[in-house]
Amino acid sequence: MALTGSPDTNAQHVPSWAGGEPADNLAEGLQALETYKKKDPVKVIVRFKAVGNAPIMKQNFFKVTVSNRFQAVIQFLRKELGWKAGEPLFTYINLAFSPAPDDTVSNLYRSFATDGHLIVNYSTTAAWG
Amino acid sequence: MSAYATQRHSPASFSSPASTTLFRRLTWEGTVPLEIRVDSKELPANSNRGLEVYFIQAARVTYLPLLIPEIKRFLLDVVFDEDAARLLKEEDWWFESEEGNLLKWHWPVGLIYDNHTTLLSSQSGASSSAKSAAAVPLRLILHLASPPTDKLLLSPSAESCKQAFMGQLKEADFIRWGNTKRMTGLRKQEQDGIWEGIKEHNFDDYWRVASKVTPTTTPGRPSSPPVQSATSTLHARPPSADPQGAPDRDGAYVVRSVPVRLYLPEGPVIQDLAPPLLEDGSPNTLSDFLSLHLPLLFPAPSSSTQAPRNLAYALIQGVLAPPEAELAWLGACMSGADGWVNICIGLLREPGGR
Numbered sequence: 001m002a003l004t005g006s007p008d009t010n011a012q013h014v015p016s017w018a019g020g021e022p023a024d025n026l027a028e029g030l031q032a033l034e035t036y037k038k039k040d041p042v043k044v045i046v047r048f049k050a051v052g053n054a055p056i057m058k059q060n061f062f063k064v065t066v067s068n069r070f071q072a073v074i075q076f077l078r079k080e081l082g083w084k085a086g087e088p089l090f091t092y093i094n095l096a097f098s099p100a101p102d103d104t105v106s107n108l109y110r111s112f113a114t115d116g117h118l119i120v121n122y123s124t125t126a127a128w129g
Numbered sequence: 130m131s132a133y134a135t136q137r138h139s140p141a142s143f144s145s146p147a148s149t150t151l152f153r154r155l156t157w158e159g160t161v162p163l164e165i166r167v168d169s170k171e172l173p174a175n176s177n178r179g180l181e182v183y184f185i186q187a188a189r190v191t192y193l194p195l196l197i198p199e200i201k202r203f204l205l206d207v208v209f210d211e212d213a214a215r216l217l218k219e220e221d222w223w224f225e226s227e228e229g230n231l232l233k234w235h236w237p238v239g240l241i242y243d244n245h246t247t248l249l250s251s252q253s254g255a256s257s258s259a260k261s262a263a264a265v266p267l268r269l270i271l272h273l274a275s276p277p278t279d280k281l282l283l284s285p286s287a288e289s290c291k292q293a294f295m296g297q298l299k300e301a302d303f304i305r306w307g308n309t310k311r312m313t314g315l316r317k318q319e320q321d322g323i324w325e326g327i328k329e330h331n332f333d334d335y336w337r338v339a340s341k342v343t344p345t346t347t348p349g350r351p352s353s354p355p356v357q358s359a360t361s362t363l364h365a366r367p368p369s370a371d372p373q374g375a376p377d378r379d380g381a382y383v384v385r386s387v388p389v390r391l392y393l394p395e396g397p398v399i400q401d402l403a404p405p406l407l408e409d410g411s412p413n414t415l416s417d418f419l420s421l422h423l424p425l426l427f428p429a430p431s432s433s434t435q436a437p438r439n440l441a442y443a444l445i446q447g448v449l450a451p452p453e454a455e456l457a458w459l460g461a462c463m464s465g466a467d468g469w470v471n472i473c474i475g476l477l478r479e480p481g482g483r
Contacts, residue, residue: 096299
């Protein structure tokens with residue numbers, strides 16, 4: 001269970017199904033939702049790789065908190081590159097696809113990490129469109 | 130799509146048993162009722178008040194940007210006067226739910242509806258059951274100005290929606306096979322055709338192309354010759370992750386992982402690898418997957434608790450999904466048009482067993 005750092009803290013694991021009231025059921029469910037909503041403070045390494053004639057970064061490894069959305073990663077990258085608003089920048093995972101901007105680093109890392117890194121390619125023109 | 134109209138039979142039937150085609154058809158034909166109301170504070174002067182509500186029975190596989198032309202036509206014909214119509218800028222439009230939640234341009238309409246249904250289940254006082262909410266229109270507020278662009282993430286154009294859709298298809302392809310060769314092997318005309326299938330809500334147009342990237346459901350048997358030859362010319366090198374010499378290398382049970390996302394009522398969205406088979410070789414079921422990722426809501430069966438009590442239910446394409454459903458089958462038959470199986474989690478009021 002890699003979802004939260006400590007999923008057990010608030011959980012009621014007592015199997016109360018034998019005498020469970022509907023209200024208890026909902027309260028317990030809501031408590032579980034609160035646990036899953038907690039932001040994971042874990043950081044992972046994101047590695048940026050230039051594609052085509054995009055400028056290369058001197059430092060291209062960054063530790064990123066996994067609860068960040070991919071949109072935040074894009075904004076961080078634009079800032080590092082000194083990109084102005086409106087200047088085109090296309091981002092891909094594993095030279096293959098552009099994730100939805102609201103997907104989290106956590107989800108992308110779990111599904112697509114290579115050798116412990118989430119590899120984000122960036123390009124000034126659309127590739128693998 | 131007259132260019133494709135020469136073939137009479139459904140393309141999905143080329144590679145799949147009749148039941149697969151049936152469930153794909155049922156998924157495709159699913160619709161949800163929407164009630165769209167222009168924010169009363171933003172209605173232009175001289176609008177025809179009292180008529181500013183529009184009802185649509187929208188396809189689950191469509192997207193909000195694709196509904197805008199129809200809504201706009203209604204507003205111009207019935208609600209706005211000529212002056213207001215001239216000032217109307219649909220690039221400033223955006224939608225909110227009645228409760229004030231921003232609706233994303235790149236979520237399929239069916240997902241927006243199901244996510245809202247499960248959101249109600251986690252709120253006190255609201256009707257809890259997925260069944261009772263089934264026929265109730267989802268009330269949307271249409272805003273005509275000041276879009277919160279930073280939160281919407283995309284512009285409301287059909288073109289950016291198409292790009293996001295193709296991105297999701299490719300991500301699903303990568304999840305399944307560890308590469309996107311099936312998607313990049315599609316010709317431009319085919320990539321455009323799959324999107325036209327969504328826009329026109331045409332099952333045959335969509336599946337003519339989608340059948341080349343969606344796994345088949347014939348475990349142990351080779352797929353029929355037309356699909357086999359078509360795919361082998363497209364992919365010169367077999368994906369390295371696939372077992373060599375497998376009977377059906379496009380089969381639902383030989384994928385690396387099934388594209389699955391779990392949607393909790395107020396977030397987060399959880400995505401992780403979901404192999405079609407467990408380590409012991411048995412099919413990975415919905416129950417296995419939910420117990421692994423949401424054990425507080427779907428406790429795993431153990432020796433001490435023979436009948437674990439589920440606190441939640443799973444909604445897939447508006448259907449209360451049985452726990453024994455196999456992820457591989459769900460991926461081949463119940464995924465959305467973007468290739469993803471979206472599972473919305475709602476809370477049960479009454480204790481639920483399995």
